[in-house]
Amino acid sequence: MPKFYSMRIDEKAAGRRLDIFLHGLYPEWSREKIKKYINKASLNSKPAKFSAHLKNGDFLEYFFEEDSAASNCGILPEDLPVKILYEDRFLLVIDKPQGMRTHPAGCYRSGTVVNFLLDKINRLEFPDPERAGIIHRLDKDTCGVLLCARDSFTLSKMQEQFKKREIKKIYTLITEGSITRDCGRIEKKIRRSRKNRKIMIVHEQGKDAITDYRVLKRFRRHTLVQAEPITGRTHQIRVHFQSIGYPLLGDPVYGRRNAEIPMCLCASSLSFRHPVTGQRLEISAELPGYFMNIADML
Template identity: 40%
Template sequence: MEQYEFKINEEQVSERIDKLMTTFNPEWSRTQVQQWIKDGNVTVNGDTVKTNYKVQLNDRLELEIPEPELLEVEPEPINLDIVYEDEDVIVVNKPRGMVVHPAPGHYSGTLVNGLMYHCKDLSGINGVIRPGIVHRIDKDTSGLLMVAKNDVAHESLVEQLKAKTTKRIYKAIAHGVIAHDVGTIEAPIGRDKKDRQSMAVTEEGRDAVTHFTVLERFENFTYVQCELETGRTHQIRVHMKYIGFPLAGDPKYGPKKTLDIDGQALHASVLGFVHPRTKEELVFEAPLPQEIVKLLEELRR
């Protein structure tokens, strides 16, 4: 069980407790905080309160985050596109529309369900919900993902992500015509204060760096390659919106009027890392999915 304690200062007086607590940690959504308050996991000066409680000067807030409930994740016979596999790692080409791991509303049909059917040995570092999962790509983003089969491999791959030595290149179609052939977007990303379900460029966010190269220009769109230096949630989608070129089809960060594609036109095309055991440098490439190929053909016309 995780425990936290906060003391209210003058600037925070009269704020609603549920709203205020989301500012303490960018990972805490307002819905999650409200649930903790309703469940009695939050106390003010030792007493439970309601979600609309307005905090007072020197109030002592205590939060106990309960251990997550263990959920049974069922193996499912899902046809996975496995690009590479050995005793330590698996590289999968995930189709768009597939969720990576079980979460509320998605307890079956996920990549993890399929992986658990395909192989019985996945690292246990992330517990039952995310076995083997080292990094994620969004449901509607297609492309390459590395999965660890044991804890030693898992730790090695996570260290490589932290050290920014992995190679992660994406292809995308963006609204607008980008004038520069190459560029770097360096802007911190954190929870959007106005919409806790979204991310945004914000001063309190974590460092985020994306390098882009223009591959092709069209009348109102640009085909672009983005290379991640860091790996924040929705990084490419947020960064491209930030510089004024949101991704085509992006339901969260893009315009409503867009190309005919269900979800953002974004594909994780290249993945490279050092093998945890052999120390060999491995690089994999996945071709563009048909939906994006068709869009490019239409734009060229």
């Protein structure tokens, strides 16, 4: 059954095209998908084209074919063993296990964070069930704090905070080699490799990337480090530490592959403003057992 939505356009949205505005409400969907599943859009009770420009005070109404979108997804909710660190009506913050993918891709259609979320939230709140609730992502081999949304409004608000770099992220990691400096800043541009699109490289024509760090403990051949990525590039921490000669322990791509050692990178804490109350929250996750066991053996 199509679901009916209505809203009043404010000054911030005035001047934008309707399709671009709707894409802002549902950022996980392309404009093509939005046009496919949203129909009978009207402005001030008159039929509206997706190319129409919005005005302050316009009254927007539209129907969304949610059932059609969900049935085309083929992704099922799953009750997975994932620890919930915080939850309310708007947010769900989890401790993502190492080895779990954030969202389905290719032949991987189960066992992901999205499968877990679909078991906890109303999938009809999201036009694209393949990315339902996903505000940001963690690499498969990274564990720790992952922030998720229960509805599209919260999703949009929190992604805006990420875009404005208002969210503080702290990671704990173990590197190969003993880092000599107590603290520092790695400021090297990153881009996707042209030879292998799955990996990132340091390159002068890349995008700005900044990582601050401080040493927590030195071992004979390894270092326990706390890192704060100021920017949010793909694989940023992994690429940056490899670029200064200290790849992450257990990193299968940028370090020395070792099937017996999982990658030692944990999203330890996340600090952000609540999308509704404005309260500053800081959510932390304990380092996993394997992480501590490895540290004890170094």
